[in-house]
Structures are given as structure tokens and as C-alpha cells.
Amino acid sequence: MNLPTTLGQARQYGVQCLKASSPSATIDAEYLLEKASGQPRLRFRSHPEATLSQSAWQAYEALLKRRASGEPVAYCLGQRGFMDFTLTVSPAVLIPRPETEHLITTALHYPSEQILDLGTGSGCVAIALARAWPQAQVDAVDQSATALACAQQNAEQLGVAHITFKQGDWYAPVSGHRYDLIVANPPYIADFEPHPDQGDARFEPRGALRAGPTGLESITPIIDGAQSHLHPRGWLWLEHGHAQAQAVRDQLATAGFTAIATHHDLAGHERISGGQRNV
Ligand SMILES: C[S@@+](CC[C@H](N)C(=O)[O-])C[C@H]1O[C@@H](n2cnc3c(N)ncnc32)[C@H](O)[C@@H]1O
Structure with a gap:
């Protein structure tokens, strides 16, 4: 697959990267792309043609590498929801x-x-x-x-x-x-x-x-x-x-x-x- 330039391609690329290592590859990739791009997850599907900046792509790739090595999504994101609030972890x-x-x-x-x-x-x-x-x-x-x-x-x-x-x-x-x-x-x-x-x-x-x-x-x-x-x-x-x-x-x-x-x-x-x- 060519390097992604749009949100939709980036989402797909992330799922492929994580498929072998994570049982939750799709949702993991979406959370990591959300953090790297600053775009809400819904937008990956509603506007898959939106372009991804070079810096967002680099941040995304670094997060995908961490997740592919087994690091939990919560540590990659630096946060986890608990009850009705979000904690830094x-x-x-x-x-x-x-x-x-x-x-x-x-x-x-x-x-x-x-x-x-x-x-x-x-x-x-x-x-x-x-x-x-x-x-x-x-x-x-x-x-x-x-x-x-x-x-x-x-x-x-x-x-x-x-x-x-x-x-x-x-x-x-x-x-x-x-x-x-x-x-x-x-x-x-x-x-x-x-x-x-x-x-x-x-x-x-x-x-x-x-x-x-x-x-x-x-x-x-x-x-x-x-x-x-x-x-x-x-x-x-x-x-x-x-x-x-x-x-x-x-x-x-x-x-x-x-x-x-x-x-x-x-x-x-x-x-x-x-x-x-x-x-
Ligand atoms: C299972 S974690 C629970 C963390 C948090 N309360 C939670 O529910 O997610 C157990 C915690 O106990 C702390 N701990 C382990 N031994 C301890 C000890 N002897 N005295 C005080 N804290 C200890 C660990 O550092 C760790 O943060």
C-alpha cells in the first residue's frame, strides 16, 4: 500500500499494520489516528478524502509502531476513560x-x-x-x-x-x-x-x-x-x-x-x- 495521504487511507493503513498484533486492530488504529490527526473518529468515515498533514502522518506512524510492539493503547494515547471522567495514564x-x-x-x-x-x-x-x-x-x-x-x-x-x-x-x-x-x-x-x-x-x-x-x-x-x-x-x-x-x-x-x-x-x-x- 502507498503511504496514506488521506484520513481514510491512513485508517486502512493502520488497521493493516496492527492486524497481526492486536485483536482490536480497527478501533486501536482509529484511536491512534484520532490522537495523531486531532480529528474526531467519526470524520474518518464521513470525510475519508480529507488530507492528513505530514506531521500528523509522522505522529501516527510512531504511535502505530508502539502499538504493534504490544504497548497498550492507553499508554500510547496517555489516557483512559474511567467511570465518567478521563485519566492521564x-x-x-x-x-x-x-x-x-x-x-x-x-x-x-x-x-x-x-x-x-x-x-x-x-x-x-x-x-x-x-x-x-x-x-x-x-x-x-x-x-x-x-x-x-x-x-x-x-x-x-x-x-x-x-x-x-x-x-x-x-x-x-x-x-x-x-x-x-x-x-x-x-x-x-x-x-x-x-x-x-x-x-x-x-x-x-x-x-x-x-x-x-x-x-x-x-x-x-x-x-x-x-x-x-x-x-x-x-x-x-x-x-x-x-x-x-x-x-x-x-x-x-x-x-x-x-x-x-x-x-x-x-x-x-x-x-x-x-x-x-x-x-
Ligand atoms: C492493582 S494496582 C491498583 C491501582 C488503582 N487503584 C486502580 O484500581 O487502577 C495496585 C497499586 O498498589 C500499589 N502498591 C503495591 N504494593 C503496595 C504497598 N505495599 N503499599 C502501598 N501501595 C502499594 C501499586 O504501586 C499500585 O499502584
Whole structure:
């Protein structure tokens, strides 16, 4: 195929480039062309004859190369939609997942004034809850300084001022503080599971995905520390792997939680579990 000079040709060229490496070649190419050309995707079909500038073509080709090497579209674009807003994302942070939207919709049943988000990454959970509850004070913790910088940038871009970002190991930066609601989407993939080393996930931070030998190594300290960081009748809600729900419920019970429950994700997997501090 000759080098494209129009939007329609560029779209087609991109699909061909990505066909072998991406199962979503058409939509990937359209998103990348949208970023490179500054033109809305609809225009690729309504005005396929519109010309593509030399600089847009060069930017597009560079993005296609990145995607063809396996880099996730969200990192190529530098952004990902989550709930009803758009987040800046970089390889310093996990790309927010649709499953995590269930953590938000679960947490929204427990209106709270003091909230702790453990392992905030891009800040998606903290920002979603802070936007829903403008009167709340949200603390957001991550051990990664580069993730926290990204989360802080997202909060600023979205005009959310009532989140305090803190660096450290789970509860260490909030020692002595208590909350009405603790939420977490911690790393929960076991060392033996292959998928972080496959496909798009290869580009995401290891420390956001892998927990340790069993996959429960991050969940356990979060559950163990929750009672002493919750107000009486406060709630803890966690995202976890689809095969971990029983283990998480058992740990919640051992830690003294009541009203323990699990919610399913859109694929029907047990994904979000939590409970209430009794006294
Ligand atoms: C699965 S990612 C979740 C990111 C974001 N909350 C989301 O839902 O997309 C887990 C996050 O936990 C952070 N993390 C891992 N171990 C941690 C620890 N010991 N203390 C604090 N944060 C940790 C990682 O840096 C990563 O940002």
C-alpha cells in the first residue's frame, strides 16, 4: 500500500499494520489516528478524502509502531476513560480496569466523610469517590512515587482538591488515622500466574500486578490492618482475583468483620468483597 495521504487511507493503513498484533486492530488504529490527526473518529468515515498533514502522518506512524510492539493503547494515547471522567495514564500506573468500576459502585452505597484508598495508582478510585462526595476527605496511599505523581496530576486536572496523597507501605503513612470507609484494589496476581508476562500487561508495573507466591500477600496486610484504621461501623471493600473470594471472606471473618459480602463483576466473577467493623 502507498503511504496514506488521506484520513481514510491512513485508517486502512493502520488497521493493516496492527492486524497481526492486536485483536482490536480497527478501533486501536482509529484511536491512534484520532490522537495523531486531532480529528474526531467519526470524520474518518464521513470525510475519508480529507488530507492528513505530514506531521500528523509522522505522529501516527510512531504511535502505530508502539502499538504493534504490544504497548497498550492507553499508554500510547496517555489516557483512559474511567467511570465518567478521563485519566492521564503512564507506564508508572496500572491502566484502570472496568472491574474496578464495581469497587466504586459498591463503595458508593456507603456515604462517608473520611475515606482511605490503598494502592491508588492513577488515583482512579480516590478521584471517583471524591467527585461523588465533595464534602469527604480522601487519603490516597501508594508506595510508588511515580504513581502518586500521576494520581496527583489527575486530581489537579479534574479539579479535585480534597484528596491527600501519601507515599508508603499500606497503612504506614496514615498511622493513627481512622476512616469511615477503606477501599483498595491491591496487587492480587500470584507469582505462578503467567498473564502479567503476556500481551498488553507486559508494559504495566510489576508492583501493581504481582502480589507474591499465593496472590494474597497484599490483601492480607490490608485486611489485618483495617480494624485499627476504621471508625466503629466503618466499612472495608477490596477488589480481588475471581478465585480469591472465599479466602478473602475467611480473612475478613477472622479479622472480626461482620456483614461480609461479595459482589460479582460484569463477567459474573466474584470480584469485590468487604465487611463492616462491628464495634
Ligand atoms: C492493582 S494496582 C491498583 C491501582 C488503582 N487503584 C486502580 O484500581 O487502577 C495496585 C497499586 O498498589 C500499589 N502498591 C503495591 N504494593 C503496595 C504497598 N505495599 N503499599 C502501598 N501501595 C502499594 C501499586 O504501586 C499500585 O499502584
